[in-house]
Amino acid sequence: MSAISGVIAPRSVEELAEIVRGADDGLRICAAGTWLDAGHPVQAAHELHLDALRGVRAYVPDDLTISVGAATTLRELDAVTAAHGQWCPLLPWGTDNATVGATIATATSGPFAATLGRPRDLVLGLECVDGHGRILRAGGRVVKNVAGFDLTRLMTGAWGTLGVITDVHLRLRARPAVDETWLLHVADDDAVAAWLGAPLAPLACVPFGMGAQGTAWLVRLGGNAEFVAASRRALFALGRCETRDASEWAIVRAEGGPPPRATHWRWNDLSRRLKTAFDPRQVLNRGLLGELA
């Protein structure tokens, strides 16, 4: 394994493509650096810093879509969209210092994935540089699109091993008109599970430690006033509830979550052929997903 000896910081996608084309050693992709320890060491001579690829590229609030540079942080994305009563509900496990690019590259979802969509559902298109140094502009900025083979889905969750994501086009949602966070103390976990599959289900519900009366759950209700009132009645019927601030969710996401899936990546003939086809020299994040062979 070669030691990382230097940092390269492209200022544009064109510069990045030049770097990848000319790279004879491995590149370790790095934006905010929150996902560097994905379970396997990356064999790379250089760290590729993408900080320059940051900021909002296009945002028309009434279309409920946004395009941002890959190094834009989740915090920035949240602030920009909140100003228009919207959000991009990626809300992955981890902190809001993480970048949009890494969230899409790792397809990391969070406690809201089942109701508001996973990264795979929320990404409409992206720009990336593959291992050949080709600049790919995949998908689009509209909410429905089947033109051509789906390079967007291919790059989402590929951990940067097929291409370096530089720009991301995302679907947004309106923030719920009423948005409440509760701590539920309940003895009967099965009743909670039944509620989660019912029409009055919450936006999210995650275990929040054990209390004197059994499991505690952090619950988020969202929707119009009538819906939330009915959902709240169903919640109160489950157990004792106390109101909490929505900021609890950032804490839960930062502390909780599944281990990075890269540690149990499974290669097969097809995925090995994909890696070889898109990055034949194994320049991008070599070793991150374990050995290819």
Next chain:
Amino acid sequence: MASLATDLSALVGPAHVITRASALLAYESDALPGYRKRPSLAVFPGTRDELIAVLRRLAQDGVPFVARGAGTGLSGGALADGAVLLGLHRLKRILAVDVAARTATVEPGVVNATLSRAVAAHGLHYAPDPSSQSACTLGGNLAENAGGPHCLKAGVTLTHMLRATVVLPEGEIVTLDRGDDGGYDLLGAFTGSEGCFGVAVDLTVRLLPDPERVITLLADFETVRAAAQATSGIIAAGILPAALELMDQATIRAVEESIYAAGYPIDAAAVLLIELDGAAAGLDADAAAVDRLVREAGARSVRSATDPAARAKLWQGRKKAFGAMGRVSPHLVVQDAVVPRTKLAQLLEEIAAIGARHRVRVCNVFHAGDGNLHPNIPYDADDPDEAGRVHAAMAEIMARCIAVGGTITGEHGVGLDKLPYMEALFTAETLDAMCTLRDVFDPRRRANPGKVVPVRACREWLGAVSARVAGAQA
């Protein structure tokens, strides 16, 4: 070909192989009647093992093939120009339904609506609902990443695909999933690959619980612009209807003059069909908000229905609009562009102007909530002057959709029909990468050859062809 036909007959039975030219005529087009291509033969396997055996036999001779479900596609995608047509409609068994997990595993030839009917007793349904759902197959839906009115809220086909067992063109059998347990999103890459990556032998889909309550609203407008603005107003207000469809006057008249008459006001310039569904609590409040928004945008009247029969009547005209246009003239071009929803009003006016300039009759009936336009032009393909004007108008419409940041197909696929627009939409490098992806699944490019990506866009392909020619000459 004789030995191939003999071998295929031995595999699937002689009754399920067609070689006679007159019988092959039935397979020379899909639901877009402007294109006709004759397959060299057609084969219809009846079991999973037969399908695998057929594909391996085709691989042995390197024969190109085109998989076909019900032939309801609208892109010319299921046409086999001299290739073997592989019909999958006999593979129509529902293999398993898991009510608790809300999933079903089916063979590729199961008809979309058949699955929903089969699970209805459990209060479940399969959400994507292409207008052809009473005929189209789930294998075809997977290949096209099909949409439908209710995909606005529920998401298109891919959202509902969990797993597929696929035979790759060279005969390898692979299981594809979304990679959530540690792997590339191979099912995501396969979905919408238009039959160019392989053939699914079974697919596992997500089922959704039926909504507690459904409200369908019909709003009519004096201008198309007002209807389009009402659409973007609803989306911008943060309401996510189950479906939000727009029909213009030309479509309303075609429907009302047909046996599918749904009672739409024929003097309206446009109607919006808006469906809200979900928990009973809060649904009336959303309906009231929609009612207020459409009236503010200029709706003359708003009708609403909650019981299934009345709702079905409101929907009938929409679901049968394409059929109703069949009365107007012998052929129909159907387009499928998508534009940002804030550009809908502008685009509809531009489409009307383009239609007038080329003296063609454009009927708009589309998924307004997604910005997914379907400008349709009924015409007579045997009249070369009219056909020329129709194609010129469509090319201009597509160019405008691309120019405002849209795309050329939202749910029908590229097929043959939209090939000419691919180079206007994607860079050469991006098209080249699409070819790279295809080659991983189908290195000899035998599955649905000549579709989706213009062959000249593939640098490596051109290299491979010249190498093969050189090899053959050596």
